[in-house]
Amino acid sequence: MRDEEEELPSPEELIPLSQSLITPHLALAFDLRSTHHRNNGNSGHRLPQTTPPQANSSAGDEPARTLKRQRLVWTPQLHKRFVDAVAHIGIKNAVPKTIMQLMSVEGLTRENVASHLQKYRLYLKRMQSGGGGRGGNVGESDHLFASSPVPAHFLQQTGRQSSDHFIPSFVPLAETLQHQHHQQPSQLLHRPISAVKMDQSLFLARQSQQQPVAIVRPSSLHLHSQVANYANDLEPGAKTVLTLFPTRQD
């Protein structure tokens, strides 16, 4: 009944959703002083990321220069959101933009998702290639992906069947989410999250590079209704999947 996932069920899991990318500055702060729940209260941080390499010098709302986007670190939690999103729109409809919207992670770009999606697909493929057998598939390299259960239907389909079926009506979640509590980005960071964990340090540690890394942390309120719901449904063995999408495989 239970799977053997869950590497570190940190409070973050329990915390509602919505995560935001925090700035490199903060990331560095974490890196330097590990165990400190320094009130980063700093909410004034905006993502340097929204910076298209060029143009935009007019509107005056985007810093637009001098800052480049940091490498995004996909934490298990973030990946979970990713998988949840993909699972619910159906892997068939899972394209970067849609996924990005469903995830509702501030600062997440389509490119970020596209890149991750590409890798995720490879992972799924690899998994099929020897899923039950031993032999080199699913190795140590898949840690991240292994941290989230694969919704059962992502695989297979070597043949190309009609997986086109009904797409649940709650798909437009993205928009629902947005008009639910859409707060301004800046406000999201205002929360005095007490549960900020240091797993992030782990990820930072993996980065031997000197480039600043953007990490994510669970933020505060914000969308928790529906997203949370579908997150629960992820558990296999329950009523799950059928409501979500076609379990068409043969």
Add this chain to the structure above:
DNA sequence: CCACGAATAT
């Protein structure tokens, strides 16, 4: 022109 995705670069 935009978005996707495979290939390629860092």
Add this chain to the structure above:
DNA sequence: CATATTCGTG
């Protein structure tokens, strides 16, 4: 190896 960026295609 993980993520970003490029590039061809639809």
